[in-house]
Amino acid sequence: MTKELLEGNFAMAEAAVRAGCEAYFGYPITPQTEILEWMSHRMPELKRTFLQAESEVAAINMVYGAACTGTRVMSSSSSPGVSLMMEGLSYIAGTEVPVVLIDVVRGGPGLGNIAPAQSDYNQLNHGGGHGDYHQIVLAPASVQEAIDMTVLAFELAEKYRNIVVVMADGSVGQMMEPAELPEMRPVTRIQGDWPVTGNVGRPPRVLTSIYIDPPAEEVYNHKILNKWYDIQANEIRYKEYYLDDADFVVVGFGTAGRIALTSVRAARAEGIKVGLLRPITTSPFPFSQLDELSKRAQGMLVVEMNTGQMLDDVRLAAKGRLPVEFYGRPGGMMPFPDDILGEIRRLAHTPLTTEGDPRKRWMDRVRTGELMLR
């Protein structure tokens, strides 16, 4: 196959189709409605299931139902809609059925706006619905990655019977880039020992998230945590740029990460030895890679389109060994490369400390006007 110029939302939708997604349930919300709209014509054309649900609450529960039958199923939404899905996601986690969700994150909280943002990092990576569970979160930064992550999402979901979220943002969703779609793979149903398909010739199966006996629930909690350690051991993905000889490390995921790449190149041109680590799985998070980097670098800069959410994970990895600084644009604002370049220069040329709270330092600089927001 050759490269085509593809829009991110469309590309993720078609990638899901080609990955053998057999059913899609969703509800319109900007900036991901193109996914729903593409599915509304593409799925019926292929005699697969498309349904516009009455709400995101309903959509995720439709997904839950279809997933229980071993069908490759997905939904897509954006921040306010994903908030509504949290209940359903918790039940899905409590039942261990594979589900893929694309979240094209937008500015918040509340109704917020439809501009690109990364403000749901905590919700997707650390929070989510009630109860003790983890979901895999993939953070594409380009249209090609969005395609590849969508395909990978289905594979990981089924391999681990786990929720996988593709955490995009409005920029990845609306941007066009040359990219290659995968070959169409046939639709198949999972043949494990768990899907409910009617008990012809076998004892009935029950899929439920209820463990009324606390000891049984405890065992289940242990089980899914152990599974999570498996996932951590095998599925961490990230991309490194110019890190071999780097004295300074920029860390950013998704769109913020790729914007930082331009800044890192500009800083290199000025002779600053700086590199970039762009986590692709933000959950599981590349803790050990950052742990290693924190042993040899002199300073880190975390760049996000929020007020510092992944920052906490980076600090956990850095263990106070080196100064960690933060630069963020929340609310649907995107930083320009020269904004981040200024922060890299500051990292390289001013005395830094491992003391205090980097988020507070950043906020104080914004508040006092020392850091100009343009």
Next chain:
Amino acid sequence: MDTPQTEVQTVYIRPASLSGTPTHYCPGCTHGIAHRLVAEVLDEMNVREQTIGVAPVGCSVFAYNYFNCDFVEAAHGRAPAMATGIKRVMPNHIVFTYQGDGDLASIGMSEIMHVAGRGENITVIFINNTIYGMTGGQMAPTTLPGQRTTSSPNGRDVETMGYPLHMAELLAQQPGAGYVVRRSLHDPKNIRQAKKAIRVAFEAQKRGLGFSLVELLSTCPTNWGVTPREALGWLEEHMIPVYPLQDFKVIPTLAELKF
């Protein structure tokens, strides 16, 4: 020759209950008419300062900019719940929601049913334009059979996408409902009748007569892909046969009122 004596008469002014902020609605959209009718009624009843509006998520999300009274902005579909909260703690105020068909009949179905079921003493202005305007023209629960939208590209197929929901008829079934009617905004005569109905709905609330709702058949020329004039004709020709303009519930005390 004598100069003819002309008597200057005000025939048209902006109601005090409208703020004067230019709306962001598309040319020919009937949201603006509905706003004006509500504002005129609030003026006539002299309740503007006792009124709290609840804006929905949809094209009328910024309704609070256009009304000259207190307003809150709800999450998508939740306006009736928010209105309940307000009315329960401010029982002597006039509380109304203004909701589109996606907001009220899709994601907010639960909230609207229960507010009617409880006979919550609020007024709902329900804009039925058979489409999701704000997100760019997807299918709504009120989309007509066969109607093309961006998420029913081959027309609404009732076999897989179901039949349009008739909200006024449905809500009128609830014993808690005091006044539930459907009107249309496609021509001056119908607009006058719509205004009358809105007046009755607010009067019902003022008298504590239970849940009141006026469903207003409206146009969305932008997402229907027609001119404003064509949209009015399309409404009359296609929507009214499916959504008859009727009174579905008028409790006797109200029927006796004269304004």
Next chain:
Amino acid sequence: MQTEIVFAGFGGQGALFAGQIMAFTGMDAGLAVTWMPSYGPEMRGGTANCQVIISDEEIGSPLTRTPLAAVIMNLPSLDKFEDRIAPGGVMIVNSSLVNRQPTRTDVDWLMIPAQEIAESLGNRRLLNMVMLGALLQKLPVISIEALEKGLDVHLPERHRKFLKPNIEAIRQGAAFARGELTVEATPGANGHEPEVIPPTSV
């Protein structure tokens, strides 16, 4: 080497499509490209715009504060982008609709009566291609021949019949930029009606 170009105008003037054709052509030449539209609230401020980046290595940021070039189709777009163009950059301005000249002296700018040229070709919708032709004459990131081929390959089927006029528009735009074509802008003759854009979505 990386080139960033902004295309900006009213909805309906073809700014986004002109950017896409540029991106397609860059892709066909084996280069890395990104096409990033402004969407949502910004569209209501009178401008629909996109940024196209063409590069010989993996593209980082899909947006830059200081693009190297701009194709400016209306006045709000000139007001918005004039100060942001990188020194030494290029600006192509639609003089049919923009009633002032740029004030930058460190940018190579050209006022082109794109609408009149398009109308002389029988279709005012060719305005975007006229301006694209002028741009490539001044900033040859890709050749005009490559662009024409790009159009041939990527013009949607239902617009096939416009291929010839599109190519003619590109050539006329380039000819104007070379000073080989003189067309006057008709003052006040800009009957352009901005497209209706539904309210900002939430």
